[in-house]
Amino acid sequence: MRSQQMQYPSGPKGSWFTGMALELIKDPKKFFHKYAQEYPEILRFRSFYNHFYVISKPEYLQHVLQKNAKNYVKGMVYQQIKLVLGEGLLTSEGDYWLRQRRLAQPSFHRNKIAGFFELMKESTNDIILDWERERGKELDVYPEMMRLTLDIIGRTMLSTHESSHADTVKEALEKTLFGTQRRIESPIKWPFWVPNQINRTIQSGKKDLDQIIYGIISAKRKGQNRHGDLLDMLMDAEDVDTGERMNDQQLRDEILTIFLAGHETTAIVLSWALYILGSHQEEYQKLKKELAQVVANETFSITHLTELTNLTNFIHEVMRMYPPAYGIGRLALDKDQLGPYPLKAGANILMSIHHMHNDPKFWGDPEIFRPSRFENFDFRKNAFRYMPFGGGPRICIGNNFAMMEMQVVLVMLLKAFSFEYIQKTPPESIALITDRPKNGILLKVN
Numbered sequence: 263m264r265s266q267q268m269q270y271p272s273g274p275k276g277s278w279f280t281g282m283a284l285e286l287i288k289d290p291k292k293f294f295h296k297y298a299q300e301y302p303e304i305l306r307f308r309s310f311y312n313h314f315y316v317i318s319k320p321e322y323l324q325h326v327l328q329k330n331a332k333n334y335v336k337g338m339v340y341q342q343i344k345l346v347l348g349e350g351l352l353t354s355e356g357d358y359w360l361r362q363r364r365l366a367q368p369s370f371h372r373n374k375i376a377g378f379f380e381l382m383k384e385s386t387n388d389i390i391l392d393w394e395r396e397r398g399k400e401l402d403v404y405p406e407m408m409r410l411t412l413d414i415i416g417r418t419m420l421s422t423h424e425s426s427h428a429d430t431v432k433e434a435l436e437k438t439l440f441g442t443q444r445r446i447e448s449p450i451k452w453p454f455w456v457p458n459q460i461n462r463t464i465q466s467g468k469k470d471l472d473q474i475i476y477g478i479i480s481a482k483r484k485g486q487n488r489h490g491d492l493l494d495m496l497m498d499a500e501d502v503d504t505g506e507r508m509n510d511q512q513l514r515d516e517i518l519t520i521f522l523a524g525h526e527t528t529a530i531v532l533s534w535a536l537y538i539l540g541s542h543q544e545e546y547q548k549l550k551k552e553l554a555q556v557v558a559n560e561t562f563s564i565t566h567l568t569e570l571t572n573l574t575n576f577i578h579e580v581m582r583m584y585p586p587a588y589g590i591g592r593l594a595l596d597k598d599q600l601g602p603y604p605l606k607a608g609a610n611i612l613m614s615i616h617h618m619h620n621d622p623k624f625w626g627d628p629e630i631f632r633p634s635r636f637e638n639f640d641f642r643k644n645a646f647r648y649m650p651f652g653g654g655p656r657i658c659i660g661n662n663f664a665m666m667e668m669q670v671v672l673v674m675l676l677k678a679f680s681f682e683y684i685q686k687t688p689p690e691s692i693a694l695i696t697d698r699p700k701n702g703i704l705l706k707v708n
């Protein structure tokens with residue numbers, strides 16, 4: 263076999279000093295989409311003294327995320343997240359990650375998640391009762407969806423509704439998450455011990471959370487407060503080879519990780535979903551009709567979910583257009599090769615999920631919202647073109663949880679309300695760690 267001719271990726275050069283940093287920081291999503299079309303397989307660019315490769319050929323993404331995943335670890339951003347989350351699933355690596363993933367995986371199985379259906383309904387019902395009082399008014403649905411998804415993760419993970427901790431957990435989490443996000447996004451990262459405002463916010467939230475979480479774990483260890491929640495499942499999970507279980511520190515890291523990874527992303531998708539319902543009447547009517555046929559006058563139950571195919575396609579189309587995790591990064595441990603392109607050890611790889619979801623070579627009219635494109639869609643074959651939950655062994659562990667949660671919330675909100683987007687221009691988004699609504703999403707709730 264003839265060996266493949268080496269090629270070296272090229273890309274935009276930018277300024278001698280900052281490289282492409284300014285254009286990248288201004289709008290990372292636009293940056294990746296623009297240059298990935300100009301350099302369709304791979305491009306290389308510099309931001310100050312860091313060099314990056316952006317890969318956009320599905321086979322290359324599959325290579326990095328799946329086929330040769332052992333050669334790659336998570337990128338720079340995760341080092342910051344680690345300060346707060348410790349060695350949770352999102353931030354750990356290697357054998358330790360694999361062991362933790364194997365321990366946690368069964369708790370996220372479809373059958374286990376099914377047990378949370380009623381809790382998700384209860385949380386949504388509470389929001390509906392609040393919104394009843396706001397009927398006819400304009401409401402910013404983004405913070406509302408954040409409130410809802412945080413409540414859902416609190417109930418399912420720690421049974422906060424069964425305890426007196428609900429408000430303290432919420433407050434402490436908000437502080438910690440808000441602070442962590444600010445820290446990650448801030449260009450200067452002061453060491454964690456420097457008592458500036460961001461670090462102080464994180465430390466104070468973290469202290470409260472640790473106290474509560476360790477308290478809950480300790481009570482559970484004594485056999486109290488066992489409610490079959492996610493924490494119970496993680497505590498009971500045993501390593502198949504050694505019979506070992508997680509210790510308190512490991513449980514704490516996993517719980518915080520799931521809180522962080524599991525609520526904002528879902529809230530963002532739900533907010534955009536409501537925006538579409540408020541601005542595309544035909545989509546709203548289509549889903550209402552499906553609900554009338556499938557659920558009709560019955561009590562909404564988990565068995566209805568598989569029949570709600572239009573709703574499921576609708577959610578996929580929202581995630582195609584507005585993927586909250588719009589890009590992911592990896593660092594090469596050893597040298598590697600992508601097709602004809604050599605990669606050095608230490609290479610920083612970026613993958614734009616947003617670009618993959620909007621590449622006109624693959625998606626017809628990508629700027630048009632059209633859920634029917636997911637009818638008969640081959641998810642397996644296109645796993646590295648449509649990938650809101652990432653891909654390969656580090657694919658989102660909460661994907662089934664998130665899908666069920668979004669279905670439950672949307673069914674219940676659709677049954678209770680109609681929505682109207684009355685602002686003159688569409689909502690803007692801002693891509694930081696996640697891509698989220700920049701100034702919220704105002705909707706008239708009728």
Ligand code: HEM
Nearest residue numbers: 351352523524527528587590650651652656658659660664
């Ligand atoms: C629409 C909602 C969600 C989206 C779009 C999303 C997206 C993602 C993506 C893209 C990754 C992979 C990151 C990478 O490879 O660098 C990921 C990982 C992860 N997600 Fe999600 N996620 C969502 C909801 C959730 C929920 C509800 C939970 C938990 C209940 C969760 C927990 C996690 C965890 C623990 C990881 C790390 C997995 C590992 O590395 O083993 N996510 N998520």
